[in-house]
Amino acid sequence: MKNLITILGPTATGKTKLxxxxxxxxxxxxxxxxxxxxxxGMDIGTGKDIEDYRFNGQDVPYHLIxxxxxxxxxxxFEYQKHxxxxxxxxxxxxxxxxxxxxxxxxLDAVINGYxxxxxxxxxxxxxxxxxxxxxELREKLKSYGQLHNTTDLIERSRIIRAIEIKEYEKxxxxxxxxxxxxxxxxxxxxxxxxxxxxxxxxxxVHRLNHGMIEEVEHLLGTGLKPEQLxxxxxxxxxxxxxxxxxxxxxxxxxxxxxxxxxxAKRQMTWFRRMEKKGTKIYWxxxxxxxxxxxxxxxxxxxxxxF
Numbered sequence: 001m002k003n004l005i006t007i008l009g010p011t012a013t014g015k016t017k018l019x020x021x022x023x024x025x026x027x028x029x030x031x032x033x034x035x036x037x038x039x040x041g042m043d044i045g046t047g048k049d050i051e052d053y054r055f056n057g058q059d060v061p062y063h064l065i066x067x068x069x070x071x072x073x074x075x076x077f078e079y080q081k082h083x084x085x086x087x088x089x090x091x092x093x094x095x096x097x098x099x100x101x102x103x104x105x106x107l108d109a110v111i112n113g114y115x116x117x118x119x120x121x122x123x124x125x126x127x128x129x130x131x132x133x134x135x136e137l138r139e140k141l142k143s144y145g146q147l148h149n150t151t152d153l154i155e156r157s158r159i160i161r162a163i164e165i166k167e168y169e170k171x172x173x174x175x176x177x178x179x180x181x182x183x184x185x186x187x188x189x190x191x192x193x194x195x196x197x198x199x200x201x202x203x204x205v206h207r208l209n210h211g212m213i214e215e216v217e218h219l220l221g222t223g224l225k226p227e228q229l230x231x232x233x234x235x236x237x238x239x240x241x242x243x244x245x246x247x248x249x250x251x252x253x254x255x256x257x258x259x260x261x262x263x264a265k266r267q268m269t270w271f272r273r274m275e276k277k278g279t280k281i282y283w284x285x286x287x288x289x290x291x292x293x294x295x296x297x298x299x300x301x302x303x304x305x306f
Contacts, residue, residue: 001305002185006099009189010264012199013286016052019100024055029090030062033101038074040066044212045235071228079106104270111184119168129160191286200260216243
């Protein structure tokens with residue numbers, strides 16, 4: 001049975017609005033899958049449009065936004081821990097979790113159960129396992145019990161990593177996240193390349209004209225060091241360079257615009273890789289009306305069980 005709906009896509013495709021409309025219709029709640037929207041005060045640069053979580057005057061609950069302070073280096077292990085808490089909370093109240101975002105690693109970690117990314121490598125164990133054939137490794141992994149993710153049986157490197165994790169679990173039972181067994185029905189929003197490029201540029205112009213520069217100035221004014229902001233990349237990297245006088249406006253705009261286009265391309269590459277590894281994604285044309293998108297999603301959802 002399915003227990004999660006996912007709405008993914010590259011930046012500037014309207015994922016949040018669509019996920020919110022869907023959640024409002026089916027009694028769901030949003031779990032963000034954005035690696036930067038976890039930070040308080042980093043709003044415009046991350047595209048944290050809180051008003052998008054309203055549909056027809058109704059506030060739709062959301063999770064994993066504004067949960068840590070800027071300057072902190074949030075990581076995937078913490079995201080899995082917070083996702084698990086939010087997911088369990090939502091389903092405990094008989095609501096449907098709707099995962100929405102574009103951070104490929106975060107989405108992949110949830111949908112495909114990468115539950116233990118903080119487990120360190122064990123060089124001695126890996127040397128022992130490397131002596132075994134692929135079939136022997138598969139049998140050893142199966143001996144630990146039910147697998148959260150059967151794709152761990154496909155690639156040799158993933159089999160070894162999964163065994164490494166299982167061994168770590170045995171020795172450190174309290175240091176490992178017990179991720180829920182996720183079975184997601186996943187939708188993706190896509191646009192033609194030229195259309196998404198134009199959407200990205202138009203959105204960038206709008207944000208620059210509506211407070212994004214001032215947001216970076218404010219964050220620096222709170223005591224954050226320039227290198228702390230540039231750590232977050234994209235808008236925060238290039239705007240910090242501009243605000244601190246290291247580059248001119250035109251150079252900032254050109255480089256940032258290009259960087260976001262490249263980021264969107266990397267996002268799509270990640271999603272295609274997820275598909276190749278077995279994740280089924282129902283792609284929806286971003287250019288069709290919102291109502292048509294929702295109807296396409298509801299048509300698929302009518303064929304699955306929750």
